[in-house]
Amino acid sequence: MDKQRFTKPDGRALILYSKDKLGQVGDVPSPSRVPHTANPHLRWHPFRGEWISYAAHRQHRTFQPPPDYNPLAPSPSRPSEVPVGAWDIAVFDNLFPAFAAGAHDPPALAVATAPALGACEVLVFTQDATASLATLPLWHLELLLDVWADRYEELGARPDVAYVYAFENRGVEVGVTLHHPHGQIYAYPFVPPVPARALERERRHYEERGRGLLEEVVEREAEDGIRVVYRGTHALAFTPVFARYPYEVWVAPSRAVASCASLSRDERRDFARALKTVLMKFDGLWQRPFPYILALYQAPTDGAVHPEAHVHIELYPAYRMAGRLKYLAGSEIGAGVFTADSVPEQTVRDLQAVPVNVDG
Amino acid sequence: MDKQRFTKPDGRALILYSKDKLGQVGDVPSPSRVPHTANPHLRWHPFRGEWISYAAHRQHRTFQPPPDYNPLAPSPSRPSEVPVGAWDIAVFDNLFPAFAAGAHDPPALAVATAPALGACEVLVFTQDATASLATLPLWHLELLLDVWADRYEELGARPDVAYVYAFENRGVEVGVTLHHPHGQIYAYPFVPPVPARALERERRHYEERGRGLLEEVVEREAEDGIRVVYRGTHALAFTPVFARYPYEVWVAPSRAVASCASLSRDERRDFARALKTVLMKFDGLWQRPFPYILALYQAPTDGAVHPEAHVHIELYPAYRMAGRLKYLAGSEIGAGVFTADSVPEQTVRDLQAVPVNVDG
Numbered sequence: 001m002d003k004q005r006f007t008k009p010d011g012r013a014l015i016l017y018s019k020d021k022l023g024q025v026g027d028v029p030s031p032s033r034v035p036h037t038a039n040p041h042l043r044w045h046p047f048r049g050e051w052i053s054y055a056a057h058r059q060h061r062t063f064q065p066p067p068d069y070n071p072l073a074p075s076p077s078r079p080s081e082v083p084v085g086a087w088d089i090a091v092f093d094n095l096f097p098a099f100a101a102g103a104h105d106p107p108a109l110a111v112a113t114a115p116a117l118g119a120c121e122v123l124v125f126t127q128d129a130t131a132s133l134a135t136l137p138l139w140h141l142e143l144l145l146d147v148w149a150d151r152y153e154e155l156g157a158r159p160d161v162a163y164v165y166a167f168e169n170r171g172v173e174v175g176v177t178l179h180h181p182h183g184q185i186y187a188y189p190f191v192p193p194v195p196a197r198a199l200e201r202e203r204r205h206y207e208e209r210g211r212g213l214l215e216e217v218v219e220r221e222a223e224d225g226i227r228v229v230y231r232g233t234h235a236l237a238f239t240p241v242f243a244r245y246p247y248e249v250w251v252a253p254s255r256a257v258a259s260c261a262s263l264s265r266d267e268r269r270d271f272a273r274a275l276k277t278v279l280m281k282f283d284g285l286w287q288r289p290f291p292y293i294l295a296l297y298q299a300p301t302d303g304a305v306h307p308e309a310h311v312h313i314e315l316y317p318a319y320r321m322a323g324r325l326k327y328l329a330g331s332e333i334g335a336g337v338f339t340a341d342s343v344p345e346q347t348v349r350d351l352q353a354v355p356v357n358v359d360g
Numbered sequence: 361m362d363k364q365r366f367t368k369p370d371g372r373a374l375i376l377y378s379k380d381k382l383g384q385v386g387d388v389p390s391p392s393r394v395p396h397t398a399n400p401h402l403r404w405h406p407f408r409g410e411w412i413s414y415a416a417h418r419q420h421r422t423f424q425p426p427p428d429y430n431p432l433a434p435s436p437s438r439p440s441e442v443p444v445g446a447w448d449i450a451v452f453d454n455l456f457p458a459f460a461a462g463a464h465d466p467p468a469l470a471v472a473t474a475p476a477l478g479a480c481e482v483l484v485f486t487q488d489a490t491a492s493l494a495t496l497p498l499w500h501l502e503l504l505l506d507v508w509a510d511r512y513e514e515l516g517a518r519p520d521v522a523y524v525y526a527f528e529n530r531g532v533e534v535g536v537t538l539h540h541p542h543g544q545i546y547a548y549p550f551v552p553p554v555p556a557r558a559l560e561r562e563r564r565h566y567e568e569r570g571r572g573l574l575e576e577v578v579e580r581e582a583e584d585g586i587r588v589v590y591r592g593t594h595a596l597a598f599t600p601v602f603a604r605y606p607y608e609v610w611v612a613p614s615r616a617v618a619s620c621a622s623l624s625r626d627e628r629r630d631f632a633r634a635l636k637t638v639l640m641k642f643d644g645l646w647q648r649p650f651p652y653i654l655a656l657y658q659a660p661t662d663g664a665v666h667p668e669a670h671v672h673i674e675l676y677p678a679y680r681m682a683g684r685l686k687y688l689a690g691s692e693i694g695a696g697v698f699t700a701d702s703v704p705e706q707t708v709r710d711l712q713a714v715p716v717n718v719d720g
Contacts, residue, residue, distance in 0.1 A: 046561060046602065047561055052604050052697075052698045054702075054703050110580050110584065111601055165690075167694050167695075175689050184690060186695065186697070188695070194695050195696075197407075198407040202407070242405040244412050293693055293694055295695070325535065327529075328688065330655065331525075333676060334525070334653055335554050337413065337548065338413070339415065341416070342414075342416055
């Protein structure tokens with residue numbers, strides 16, 4: 001993998017990754033040359049015990065893009081976020097970050113406040129605006145795992161970053177406005193509530209049993225077999241017996257590894273294969289692009305040791321059946337209780353039945 | 361308030377409430393005469409430490425209503441859920457409950473399972489299909505508080521119910537398919553994760569300070585004033601300084617009271633006034649029906665004493681600005697971290713500026 005770092009005219013960082021040697025790239029652009037400053041702040045929610053990020057600068061967007069404008073594609077004639085060149089994956093600082101290294105002087109309020117330190121990065125998965133993670137070749141998904149590993153190590157090493165979280169929102173159904181294939185990385189200055197609660201339970205399990213909770217779940221799902229979507233030498237994709245979303249799928253290495261950075265080459269290859277299999281099945285299910293949220297969980301980078309952590313991806317589909325969205329409403333949002341119309345054993349059968357050829 | 365109980369032809373309960381004497385009602389209907397059995401079950405999510413409810417019977421709906429069909433309006437010629445009569449608010453058992461008293465024999469699986477005991481009720485707010493909570497007169501909202509109080513006491517007294525949660529999903533944007541004004545009550549056999557976490561923090565605060573967390577928040581917001589939407593003798597409506605959603609509003613009695621059942625007549629009257637004010641401002645903001653989730657939090661009915669609890673309503677709007685939905689995506693869903701484009705002090709100003717006349 002080749003990696004080169006640049007600075008945009010507005011001061012933000014750009015990093016280009018390529019499988020082979022990168023070679024020459026064109027001018028590194030940004031939509032504006034005005035130095036970019038972001039100053040998000042945090043407020044403490046005393047009932048939830050959570051930090052909320054406020055990025056009020058987002059309201060002051062001066063740049064109004066035309067409807068067909070794609071800032072994630074190289075475009076010599078229009079303001080773009082990425083340059084012309086032989087890169088495979090591009091990473092740059094989000095123009096309107098909810099977390100930023102330069103955050104400072106939060107307002108004094110009736111609740112605790114703090115600067116929203118950290119980072120928000122955009123990952124352009126490919127130069128091909130018509131592609132998706134499901135259609136990219138296996139080597140490209142493997143490169144994405146390498147990039148996730150690199151971002152984990154680089155951002156995780158920063159003193160203001162306690163958790164590196166990679167995700168993809170796919171589809172207008174989950175709020176995506178730019179259709180060029182891309183994901184994001186949020187580097188939080190704290191361990192966020194959802195992984196924090198999971199890690200607490202994983203740690204308790206690890207201390208009691210001497211091995212990881214997810215390691216055992218993967219083993220049990222592999223043995224049981226009925227909810228398995230992909231079975232490889234080093235990775236398993238499955239709908240967990242306790243899935244909350246219809247068609248929810250988890251992708252995990254069999255070995256309890258803390259992050260993408262600790263995966264061996266063979267493990268990355270099989271993990272990429274597992275992920276591509278699932279995403280192809282998603283798109284094949286109703287013969288149309290399948291919207292989802294992809295969440296990549298890794299060990300915190302908070303300085304503590306996390307033998308309980310086990311890197312994996314959770315995929316939350318937006319639909320509960322063809323054309324019917326799964327709404328999170330009163331029970332899910334207000335009470336935190338998920339209610340499902342179907343059992344995991346039913347929805348996974350539909351996925352199992354979709355034929356895919358990941359090498360095609 | 362008059363209250364009368366009936367049994368539907370399929371065995372489900374129906375309760376009619378009216379401000380004045382109810383008088384004679386027509387035949388009590390149900391869409392089908394086949395005895396209704398529901399058997400939802402729970403599975404334990406070991407990473408989230410939560411129960412998930414699976415109601416697979418929901419897939420087997422035999423009744424396919426015509427597009428203009430409104431089962432929440434009295435209708436002598438078509439299958440309806442409610443009878444003809446002078447009732448003001450009707451309550452009946454949900455046809456496809458995620459929680460039910462009759463739940464039994466959950467499947468044996470690799471995770472803990474349990475019968476999904478409890479109840480799911482539908483509350484028809486009015487016979488007028490064109491009304492909404494915002495347009496109902498004050499006495500009708502006060503009656504709704506009486507009904508919520510009654511459901512809290514009746515359901516809360518059941519040994520299988522640990523938490524009585526009332527909510528309204530309003531608008532297609534939050535997944536509503538029936539447009540007749542209605543809400544729901546979920547009576548859970550456990551204290552759900554969201555209120556459980558809030559109560560834990562409220563309890564800690566109560567033990568340390570000798571008074572309620574929300575009591576202090578209400579006092580401070582009333583003093584501060586800049587985020588207040590309604591100020592009455594007994595109730596306050598405000599956008600909390602730590603609001604997660606744009607235009608989020610909380611409605612609370614000033615006095616730390618555990619549930620609707622413990623509110624005095626004067627407090628109910630002022631609470632109804634506060635709620636109507638907020639909902640009229642919502643609809644007035646962009647001169648169109650304003651979709652939201654309304655969540656009513658009360659003390660658990662788990663047998664323990666809860667001096668830390670303080671009944672209140674939280675309203676989560678679906679839009680972050682006119683025509684732009686607030687999507688819960690990668691950060692909110694996967695990490696549990698809310699990111700806002702605006703600060704509470706901005707959005708509340710828009711609400712404050714909407715003139716309303718609750719007595720009109």
